Amino acid sequence: AAALIEFLKARKADLLASEHKIYDELDNRFFEYQKLALEYYDLDILDVPNNDPSLAFDKKRKQEMVAYAILFSLFERAYLMFSHQAEAFQQRQWSGWKHFLNDFLRRETVRTAWQLGKGTYDTGFQAFMDGKIAEIAPKAPPPVPAAAIPAPVPVPAVVA
Numbered sequence: 001a002a003a004l005i006e007f008l009k010a011r012k013a014d015l016l017a018s019e020h021k022i023y024d025e026l027d028n029r030f031f032e033y034q035k036l037a038l039e040y041y042d043l044d045i046l047d048v049p050n051n052d053p054s055l056a057f058d059k060k061r062k063q064e065m066v067a068y069a070i071l072f073s074l075f076e077r078a079y080l081m082f083s084h085q086a087e088a089f090q091q092r093q094w095s096g097w098k099h100f101l102n103d104f105l106r107r108e109t110v111r112t113a114w115q116l117g118k119g120t121y122d123t124g125f126q127a128f129m130d131g132k133i134a135e136i137a138p139k140a141p142p143p144v145p146a147a148a149i150p151a152p153v154p155v156p157a158v159v160a
Helices: 002-039 057-083 087-104 108-120 123-136
Strands: none
Touching: 002 057, 057 087, 057 108, 057 123, 087 123, 108 123
């Protein structure tokens, strides 16, 4: 029975390593594609469409959005790779990534870029990023209830 358990553990580890290898190879190729998209930002070849009116005449903004997409891919890769590691390893390695990410997500342009392309990332990573943004993004002040706003004081009409 112990031999069977060890066999199943080894098989699961092999399967996980195979999945990581496939992901890693695909991610490397996607990263190369993203670098092309950054170089040829005037083409409509990445998840920042040219038909977005806010980006239509701003080439630098489009380059910025493509660069953010590349960085999101790197964060996704780190997130997925570190999430399967031992907790001590995660604390040592992932903590630096999280610190950088926290600073990065304070920028409104980064959060906008995330909203534009987040559907292309791993769903676990999407939830992680949305949670981080909810923690970090500046909170809007709560609306003032109507009852707290004083009613206008009537001004008597001046009769001449």
